[in-house]
Amino acid sequence: MAPTLGKRKRVTREGLEQSSHLHSPSSASSNSDSEDVQDIFRRAFEAKFKPLDVEPQESKITEPEEEEEEEEEELEEDSDWSGISSEAEDEIEVIEHSTTRRLGDRLSKAEMRAFMSSKPPTSTIQTPSKPTFSKLAKDDDPTEASHLKNDLALQRLLRDSHLLSSLNSPSASGNSTPTLSLTGSSRHKSIDLHLQSLGAKSSIFTQKSMPMQDRKRILSKATQREERRRAEARENGIVLEKEKRVKKYVKERAKGVGGPGVGRFKGGTLTLSKRDIADITGGGRSGKGKGKGKGTYGKR
Amino acid sequence: MTDQTQPLLRFTGHRHLAIRLVLSTLTGRPIRISNIRSNSPTHQGLQPHEVSFIRLLDSITNGSKIEFGMSGSTLVYRPGLITGSAEGLGASNGVLNHEISKECRTRGITYFLIPLCLLAPFSKSPFNILFTGPGCITSATSSGDPSIDTLRTAILPLYKNFGVDRNLEIRILRRSCAPSRGKLAGGEVHFVFPHQIRLPRTLHLLNAGWVKRIRGVAYAIGVSGSNNARAIDAARGVLNKFVPDTYIFSDVSSAPLLPSPSDSNDPSGKTKGAVGFGLSLVAESSTGCFYSSDVASPPDGGTTPEDVGKQGAYQLLETISQGGCVEKCAATTVLVLMGMGSEDVGRLALGRDVVGSEEVVQLGRDLRAFGGAGWGFRDGRDEGEVVVSVVGRGVGNVGRKAA
The missing domain is CATH 3.30.360.20 (RNA 3'-terminal phosphate cyclase, insert domain)
Structure with missing residues (x-):
C-alpha cells in the first residue's frame, strides 16, 4: 500500500500545480502540451478512482451543504496547494464537537423508564436485543406463510376426508356439488377428532351423566359390536388391529404415616406375610402362588 | 430494652444532630446533647426540622425516651428498638404518615431520608413511610441537602454493596421546590424500604474506575x-x-x-x-x-x-x-454502614477532600465515642486518595437477632 500511496502523492503534487492554473477560467486557452499532461494525469487518476467530471463538479457538490462550500472556498483560495507535503504535517487538525444535539439524543423508552422509576436504577441496563430471526422470517414472508397455510389446510382435509366422503355421498344428501368444508354436526365431529388427536381424554360427545342402565346398555352394545366385527374378520381371514386390553386398576396399599414399610404392625409385633418374605428374599416365587393366596385370604 | 443505668454519652452543639441520633439508635447508647444553639438570641434550642426528625425517630422506634430541656437547648435521647412501620405503633394500613410542618421548609426531604435509610436495614419490620405537608421539599435546597433524585439514583444504589437491594423504593408522588418567604412546599414522597438484614456485608471498595x-x-x-x-x-x-x-x-x-x-x-x-x-x-x-x-x-x-x-x-x-470511590454526600452513609458491619476490616478509598470534610472527621470521632474502633488510614493507589479501614461493630440488627 505504501509505495502506491507515495506514487500517488508524487503524481498529484506535480499535477495539481499545473491543473490549478488550468482550472482557472483565465487559462482556458491553454497550450496543447499542458492539456496532454492533464489528460495523462486524469487517466492515471481514473484508473485508481472513479471517473471524474472536469468542469461542473465543484459547483454541483457545493450547492447543498454550506459548510463544505466554505471549505471548498478556502481550498480554492490557496490555489498553490501542492498535495500532501511534509509541511502539512505541522498543522494540527482541530475537530470540534460543539453541538450538543445529536441524532441519538433520545434514549430508549425502556431505559428512561428504568431510570425514572421509583426504584434506584440498576447499574446495568440491558438494552433489549432485537430478535434478528423475525426479520429473516419476514424476508421470505409470502412464500413461507402460504406454505404453512397450505400445509395446515392439507392436514385438515386428510383428517376430515372420511367425514367429507360420507357427507358428499349421494345417499347422504341430495346436493350434487361436493364441498371441501365441513358444516354443522360434521364440523363438530371434526373438531372432536382433532381434540382427541391432540390428547383429549374423552370425546366431547360422551354424555357425562345418564342412567346407569342406559350406560351399561351402550357399553355392552359397543363391546358386542366390536366382538362381532372381530369374529367376522376372523372368519374371512382379515387381520385386524390388536385388541386393546383395558388394564384393571389395582389399588395401591394404603400405608399410614409412620407405619412400617413392609408387613403389618399389630399388637407390638411386625407380622410379615409369606409374600412379603418372598419379596424381600426375591426368590422361589413359582409354585407358591396358590398357597400364598390362600394364606392371605385366610388371615383376613 | 435500653439499660437505664447505662451512662449517657455527652455531646454538645447543634451540629451533626441527626447522625448522632442515628448512631445512638443503632448502637443502643443513650445520649445527652447540650448547648444546642444556646448562644443564639433568636433561634435558641432545637429547630423545627430537628424536632420533626426526633418525632419521626420516635414513631419508627419502640420504647425510645426523649427529654427536652426547658429552653430546648438540651436533649436526652434513650433509644428503643427500631420497629419500622409496624402495625399498632403509629402506622395505619402499614404506612406511617409523617407530616412535615411549614416551619421545616429550610431543609429538604433528604435531611430526613438519608438518616432514615441508615436505620431501615436494621429495623425489625419494613419501613413504609409517607412524607407529606407544607414543609416537604423534594428538590435540592440552599442548606445543602441533595435532591431526592440524587438520593434515589446516587446514594440508594450504594446499599447494594452491603447486600441491601431488594425492592427499595422512593416514589415521588408530588415534586416541590424550596419555597420563598410566605410560600409553601407541599411535596409528597413515599419511602419504602422492605429489605432488612442481620449484618451488612463487609465492603472493599478500592478501585474507583473511570x-x-x-x-x-x-x-x-x-x-x-x-x-x-x-x-x-x-x-x-x-x-x-x-x-x-x-x-x-x-x-x-x-x-x-x-x-x-x-x-x-x-x-x-x-x-x-x-x-x-x-x-x-x-x-x-x-x-x-x-x-x-x-x-x-x-x-x-x-x-x-x-x-x-x-x-x-x-x-x-x-x-x-x-476522586475516591464515594463522594462527600454519600460518605457518611457508607462509613456508618461499614461501622455497623461484621467484625471484619472493610476498606474504602476516599478522596482527600472527602476524608478531610467536616462531616467525615466528626463522624469518625462520634463513632469512636459510641464505642467503635478507630479508623485506619493509609495512602491510596492514586495521589489524592486515602484508604480508610473500618472495623465493624459486629452487632448488627438487634431486632433480627431471634429471627
Whole structure:
C-alpha cells in the first residue's frame, strides 16, 4: 500500500500545480502540451478512482451543504496547494464537537423508564436485543406463510376426508356439488377428532351423566359390536388391529404415616406375610402362588 | 430494652444532630446533647426540622425516651428498638404518615431520608413511610441537602454493596421546590424500604474506575418545561466533551396545591405551592461508584436555566475530581454502614477532600465515642486518595437477632 500511496502523492503534487492554473477560467486557452499532461494525469487518476467530471463538479457538490462550500472556498483560495507535503504535517487538525444535539439524543423508552422509576436504577441496563430471526422470517414472508397455510389446510382435509366422503355421498344428501368444508354436526365431529388427536381424554360427545342402565346398555352394545366385527374378520381371514386390553386398576396399599414399610404392625409385633418374605428374599416365587393366596385370604 | 443505668454519652452543639441520633439508635447508647444553639438570641434550642426528625425517630422506634430541656437547648435521647412501620405503633394500613410542618421548609426531604435509610436495614419490620405537608421539599435546597433524585439514583444504589437491594423504593408522588418567604412546599414522597438484614456485608471498595456514563434528572415545578430543555442543553454542552454517554431526563410537573392556611373564611381554599426548577446529575463509574451534583433555582428566582445547567455540570466535574470511590454526600452513609458491619476490616478509598470534610472527621470521632474502633488510614493507589479501614461493630440488627 505504501509505495502506491507515495506514487500517488508524487503524481498529484506535480499535477495539481499545473491543473490549478488550468482550472482557472483565465487559462482556458491553454497550450496543447499542458492539456496532454492533464489528460495523462486524469487517466492515471481514473484508473485508481472513479471517473471524474472536469468542469461542473465543484459547483454541483457545493450547492447543498454550506459548510463544505466554505471549505471548498478556502481550498480554492490557496490555489498553490501542492498535495500532501511534509509541511502539512505541522498543522494540527482541530475537530470540534460543539453541538450538543445529536441524532441519538433520545434514549430508549425502556431505559428512561428504568431510570425514572421509583426504584434506584440498576447499574446495568440491558438494552433489549432485537430478535434478528423475525426479520429473516419476514424476508421470505409470502412464500413461507402460504406454505404453512397450505400445509395446515392439507392436514385438515386428510383428517376430515372420511367425514367429507360420507357427507358428499349421494345417499347422504341430495346436493350434487361436493364441498371441501365441513358444516354443522360434521364440523363438530371434526373438531372432536382433532381434540382427541391432540390428547383429549374423552370425546366431547360422551354424555357425562345418564342412567346407569342406559350406560351399561351402550357399553355392552359397543363391546358386542366390536366382538362381532372381530369374529367376522376372523372368519374371512382379515387381520385386524390388536385388541386393546383395558388394564384393571389395582389399588395401591394404603400405608399410614409412620407405619412400617413392609408387613403389618399389630399388637407390638411386625407380622410379615409369606409374600412379603418372598419379596424381600426375591426368590422361589413359582409354585407358591396358590398357597400364598390362600394364606392371605385366610388371615383376613 | 435500653439499660437505664447505662451512662449517657455527652455531646454538645447543634451540629451533626441527626447522625448522632442515628448512631445512638443503632448502637443502643443513650445520649445527652447540650448547648444546642444556646448562644443564639433568636433561634435558641432545637429547630423545627430537628424536632420533626426526633418525632419521626420516635414513631419508627419502640420504647425510645426523649427529654427536652426547658429552653430546648438540651436533649436526652434513650433509644428503643427500631420497629419500622409496624402495625399498632403509629402506622395505619402499614404506612406511617409523617407530616412535615411549614416551619421545616429550610431543609429538604433528604435531611430526613438519608438518616432514615441508615436505620431501615436494621429495623425489625419494613419501613413504609409517607412524607407529606407544607414543609416537604423534594428538590435540592440552599442548606445543602441533595435532591431526592440524587438520593434515589446516587446514594440508594450504594446499599447494594452491603447486600441491601431488594425492592427499595422512593416514589415521588408530588415534586416541590424550596419555597420563598410566605410560600409553601407541599411535596409528597413515599419511602419504602422492605429489605432488612442481620449484618451488612463487609465492603472493599478500592478501585474507583473511570466515569462511563452520566445520567440526570431536570425538574421543573410549576414553570415551563422549556427551562428543563435549556438546563439540559447547557449541562450537556459542558459534559458531552468528557462523556458522550450523557443523558438527562426531563420531568415537568405542576405546582402542588395546598389547603390555604391564611384564608380562615374559606376552608376549602387552596394555594399554589412554590415553583422553580433544578438539575440533578449522577455520574457512574465502571466499577459502580457514583458521583452526583445538585443545583436548584433559588427560592426567590433570578437565575437562568443555562446557569443552573452549567453550574450543575461543573459541580459534577468537581465532585469527580475529588476522586475516591464515594463522594462527600454519600460518605457518611457508607462509613456508618461499614461501622455497623461484621467484625471484619472493610476498606474504602476516599478522596482527600472527602476524608478531610467536616462531616467525615466528626463522624469518625462520634463513632469512636459510641464505642467503635478507630479508623485506619493509609495512602491510596492514586495521589489524592486515602484508604480508610473500618472495623465493624459486629452487632448488627438487634431486632433480627431471634429471627
